[in-house]
Amino acid sequence: MKNIFKRSPARVTLGLVSLNLAIWLLQIFPGSNLTSQLAFVPLSVYTEPWRMITAGFAHSESNPLHVLLNMYSLYIFGSILEPMLGRLRFLAVWLISVFGSSVAVMYLNTPDTWVIGASGGVFGLMAAYFVVLRAVGERSQSLLGLIAINLVFGFIMPGVSWQAHLGGLFAGGAMTAVYANTRNRYQRSTQLIGAIGVVLVFVALTFYRMQTMLMG
Numbered sequence: 603m604k605n606i607f608k609r610s611p612a613r614v615t616l617g618l619v620s621l622n623l624a625i626w627l628l629q630i631f632p633g634s635n636l637t638s639q640l641a642f643v644p645l646s647v648y649t650e651p652w653r654m655i656t657a658g659f660a661h662s663e664s665n666p667l668h669v670l671l672n673m674y675s676l677y678i679f680g681s682i683l684e685p686m687l688g689r690l691r692f693l694a695v696w697l698i699s700v701f702g703s704s705v706a707v708m709y710l711n712t713p714d715t716w717v718i719g720a721s722g723g724v725f726g727l728m729a730a731y732f733v734v735l736r737a738v739g740e741r742s743q744s745l746l747g748l749i750a751i752n753l754v755f756g757f758i759m760p761g762v763s764w765q766a767h768l769g770g771l772f773a774g775g776a777m778t779a780v781y782a783n784t785r786n787r788y789q790r791s792t793q794l795i796g797a798i799g800v801v802l803v804f805v806a807l808t809f810y811r812m813q814t815m816l817m818g
Contacts, residue, residue: 611681611684611685612680612681612684612685613684613689614680614684614689614692614693614696615676615677615680615681615684615692616677618676618680618696619673619676619677619680621659622659622661622669622672622673622676622720623669623673625640625659625660625661626660626661626663626669629660629661629663630663636660637660637663637718639656640653640656640657640659640660640718641653641657641660641716641717641718642654642656642657642704642707642716642717642718643713643714643715643716643717644707644708644711644712644713644714644715644811644815645713645714645815647708647808647812648812651808653704654700654701654704654705654808655697655700655701655704657700657704657717657718657719658700658703658704658719658720658722658723659720660718660719661718661719661720662718662719668719669720672719672720672721672724673720675724675727676720676723676724676727679724679727679728679730679731680692680696680727682731683695683727683730683731683734686734687730687734687778687781691781694777694797695726695727695730695774695777695778695781696723696726696727696774697723698726698773698774698776698777698800698801698804699722699723699724699725699726699727699729699730699770699773699774699777700720700722700723700726700770701773701801701804702722702726702769702770702772702773702774702776702804703717703721703722703723703725703726703763703765703766703767703769703770703773704717704722704766704769705769705773705804705807705808705811706722706765706766706768706769706770706772707763707765707766707769708808708811708815709765709807709811710765710768710769711763711765713815715763717763717766719763719766721756721762721763721766721767721770722763722766722767722769722770723770723774724770725749725752725753725766725767725768725770725771725774726770726771726773726774726775726777727774728745728748728749728752728771728774729749729770729771729772729774729775729778730774730775730777730778731745732745732746732749732775733775733778733779733782734778734782736782737782737783737785749771752767753767753768753771773800773804776800776803777797777800780793780796780797780799780800781793781797783796784796
């Protein structure tokens with residue numbers, strides 16, 4: 603296992619896949635209440651804001667396909683994007699995509715909605731790949747079709763959070779757009795400021811929604 607990580611150009615991706623699978627095994631362990639501790643509920647943001655991230659690392663206990671399909675997608679897109687973006691930037695895209703998916707759930711669903719799953723992060727990676735392809739002048743129509751099909755699937759399938767998908771899509775795309783437009787060495791400070799700006803926008807949206815939920 604150590605050799606696989608050492609040789610892989612996508613170590614962060616492998617680490618995220620491994621972490622998600624390990625968490626799922628802990629979730630299904632008899633007597634475990636880990637799922638309820640990691641899940642995101644908009645009302646929980648007042649006392650447990652970390653759930654906006656941890657929900658992206660938990661999956662359905664009764665449906666192994668939930669975690670397997672998400673991890674397969676994470677591995678496919680991560681293996682492509684991580685070498686392109688670099689480890690830290692790739693991790694930042696993943697985390698802001700998960701965060702953005704929770705923000706969208708706050709706005710587009712009820713305050714007592716219960717959400718788990720890495721699909722928001724996966725949609726963020728799809729958006730990231732689309733942005734990268736456009737930035738380097740490659741054809742992106744087939745990827746755009748894939749994103750559209752998966753979005754429609756989220757709308758028509760019960761129990762699937764299309765809100766999280768949209769949030770992850772916008773967050774991942776926004777963060778990658780910053781990276782794609784600040785690729786030169788002399789733009790590193792601009793890149794950092796831009797990335798922080800994207801995060802702050804989603805943080806501000808979170809606080810604004812918290813206020814509106816308090817007011818009923």
